[in-house]
Amino acid sequence: MAAADVTGGVRKRVLIVGAGFAGLRAAEALEHAEVNVTIVDKKNHHTFQPLLYQVAMAVLSAADIAQPIRTIIRSPNTQVLMDEVVGFDVDHRRAHLRSGTELQYDYLILATGSTHSYFGKEEWASLAPGLKTIEDAVEIRRRVLLAFEKAEGEMLETGKHPALNFVIIGGGPTGVELAGAISDIAKLYIRKDFKHIDPASARVLILEGSPAILAAYPEDLQNSALQQLKELGVTVRTGQRVTDVQPGYVMVGDQRIDSVVTLWAAGVQASPLGKMLGVECDKKGCVMVDEYLHPKAHPEIFICGDLAHAMSDGKPVPGVAQPAMQMGTYAGKSIALEVEGGRMKKPFHYFDKGDLATIGRSAAVGNVKWPFRAHMSGFMAWLTWLVVHIFFLIGFRNRFSVFRSWAFTYLFFQEGVRLITGSQELPGWGVEDTPVGELTTQPIEP
């Protein structure tokens, strides 16, 4: 396999791995620089992760929140490659791709993010899917909708059905969003769809290992979120560490909690590419970087997004979209400066505009830090969430489409993407010892 030099000249070669928020912003910052950029991603599309749960919950279509990378990045100095980096030779500044291709680089921007961590229990993955990709979202949608269909069928045959318990492991933003959305589906959107079961009898349970949900938020907003979840009928149990996941149930210590669908919103771990560099990583696999986002002794490498273990204002930079975008821009600008003979003098600084998390229809919490400081709850927080997310979505078509879908959903209680595709099996459905009939496990109120 020849080392492909596609740059054809003296221009510096920048390799960006990962086309998430960080990678795309880096490419944007390099658009007019005298460099040749290659973006490599396993997928052909950028996924707007903050709205992924709405695909999982049948509000949006996959195409509403994903966009082919090639149609986003059109600058003449940039090429896109759908491939997977499987190793690095940092001494010779080379990346090895799955296809066999080797890419030379002068600068490397590594922004491959994170993936689910099942804390070493990989066998839980198929029983409790997490939410990182379009494929994950479609699988979660399939399971949630299928549970209601199976219950309807079983009710018809036997006059009873397993309790419609949906258990979400993890009470971060994703867990809270999923919980609120499942509750909305059951209580609002599919209410009239079934003749034999009452979808509103569904129970949604969040199991959070730490003492509070939404750990990154101030306490008053945590409490507000709890209150809003309670109004939606979602049960939250904190300080409850899941010790086993089985088809049809989960275990917390020696307590068994029946579950028709179990979802994973608990741990994440860094993409394995960080470790492949052979540089220092923290225990999650995030790469330790200096204030310029370089790993030690590698000024030609930038780590961006949640793969980086970075500090700003003496605090760790959180692994969410905003800092990822800022890091990408920072890395791109740094390289653009260097190739012009300059040098980035300011260390990376995370400009935190605040955080927003939705909790179903018309409910949310917002810890706003810019352009003013405020703790928001309820409808206003939700409206803010809507506007911000439409604004940051990539592509006019997507913005239009998402806006229309939300309007339809909000005005007509109609969701149009309730398609079950793929297998008709649900793990654990009809497990011999799953008690059937009315709710057998009453989740304890928090």
Add this chain to the structure above:
Amino acid sequence: MAAADVTGGVRKRVLIVGAGFAGLRAAEALEHAEVNVTIVDKKNHHTFQPLLYQVAMAVLSAADIAQPIRTIIRSPNTQVLMDEVVGFDVDHRRAHLRSGTELQYDYLILATGSTHSYFGKEEWASLAPGLKTIEDAVEIRRRVLLAFEKAEGEMLETGKHPALNFVIIGGGPTGVELAGAISDIAKLYIRKDFKHIDPASARVLILEGSPAILAAYPEDLQNSALQQLKELGVTVRTGQRVTDVQPGYVMVGDQRIDSVVTLWAAGVQASPLGKMLGVECDKKGCVMVDEYLHPKAHPEIFICGDLAHAMSDGKPVPGVAQPAMQMGTYAGKSIALEVEGGRMKKPFHYFDKGDLATIGRSAAVGNVKWPFRAHMSGFMAWLTWLVVHIFFLIGFRNRFSVFRSWAFTYLFFQEGVRLITGSQELPGWGVEDTPVGELTTQPIEP
């Protein structure tokens, strides 16, 4: 397993199997009848099959052309069950479902349509997918888009790539639609997406076993279709029977034709449920029915859609959407009449409004029979096709969404659903003996 009688009274029980065009129309016709209707379908959604190829070709989203059956059918006398019929006991008027449930019926409307036939070569199925379901469409989309991505990667590594030959087996309406659409993608929509390959170098080849494409159309329209395909750069070879399908190529006799993506639009066979009735079927598995759509000696059973081998005006009724809808309505009305003590006196008659087939952007042929008789070609036929298909789409949301997508695509040459999901493998890509480089197989002009 108890036989579930869910009707709870003296009302007659109607079982509709299959929620395609025929099944939905039958349910509609029974909406106000004094019967209890159960619709059983393997899927939770109705698929608008005439536009399925646009999902395969990344113009539309799955959700644009599919709608959950429960949201279409809202009448109080009808229940929907997502399950699969696996057998019948016609003597006791019972259907056995995969879940174990048994359903009693007084009337049965069987409308489960057809599926691909690989003429006994089931091993071809994974190498040359056909187009019947949403899952099929997403798989075809994946393969077509992935072929261009793989070629770009290979070009970068080795400076050459396998010839981008797309081979479509079968020259009926689906084959012609797919061919036109692939040509549009390559020549119009992704033209600017790649730096190393020229997507317009893609070749599309239709292999048709019989002497002409679009066999159901009059000769002048067949010739017009041929001409329009030629203008799009699609090669058509008629009288060419495929003798083998392998990863990376197909064989016609002893001639090998390289193919990066092979699609199946050739044979169909009836759903296996016809044969399960134990009544007379033709060699495709379609049920022989009398002029009232009953199989012999079963006046309580109606066969509708392309599962029926029915005659009208002395000619076989074709297996397309229009007659399926008309048969469904006929069967529903017949039952409604009978339960009121009457009897359907008129035999089924297919009212043929004509046929339309598109051939890519702005091109189509139409054999119009109602409200006037005309042979249409080109842009006017294509416009008619657009209007008719938007009109018959189910659901306002879908009509709106499809209209918008078409407008975007037509005006901006932009398609927004070019997502590759699922595996990144392409069968036959990189097969050792696949010649690489410029087109190695020049399809012979017809």
